[in-house]
Amino acid sequence: MKVISTTITITIAIGIFPFFLNTQVYAEDTDHRAEAIQHAEKAIKQGKMGCAEELLIHAKESMEHAQAASNSGADSHMKQAVKHLEGAIRHAEMHRAGAATNHTKTAMSLMQESESTH
Template sequence: MNRRSAVFAFALGLAFVSAPRLSLAAEDHVAEAITHTKEAISTGKAGHADQLVAHAKAALTHAEAAEKAKANPHVAEGITHLKAAVEHGEMGHADIGTTHAEEALKHLEMAK
């Protein structure tokens, strides 16, 4: 019993030490996702579908990392819209891709 208690205490301590880091990592990724989403919107409004795709993919990478570190329904919804932004941007539809990026931005900002 004593050995089990020691292992449990160690595991619990490790969980408490690493938990804040996971939260900070998620926040950092959300911030990066927001930055890239804003760039996607800016380039999409200028009609540059290829640049919209590049920034939306970068935002998507960070949003997915944030969701993996700490689940959040707003991040999940942002991911859905970023995927749609990439899909439409790849078809050359900068206007529709921009609309999805703007929706993604709203959700990502709510996740902060």
């Protein structure tokens, strides 16, 4: 009887373990997604004021978090958002705040649509 009880306990533990791992990955994905959106909002605000330098700082931060979310299992929307953030960074480096802001707006919209694939 003790062997059966131990076997059942081990089976349950093995079955639950992947759930906890998946939950942690999901949490990382959503944390990075939230940070990416927050920095994109700040970048857009700076871009609307014509400040390409500040936009650049926040677009880079947003991209780092968007890439991390993508690597943690976010869907294709996040991958597309990263591409738009790359465009925003290129334009901001050329002091084109308007174009950089437009790319960042598109990226933010995609990040908001993004969901975890876990």
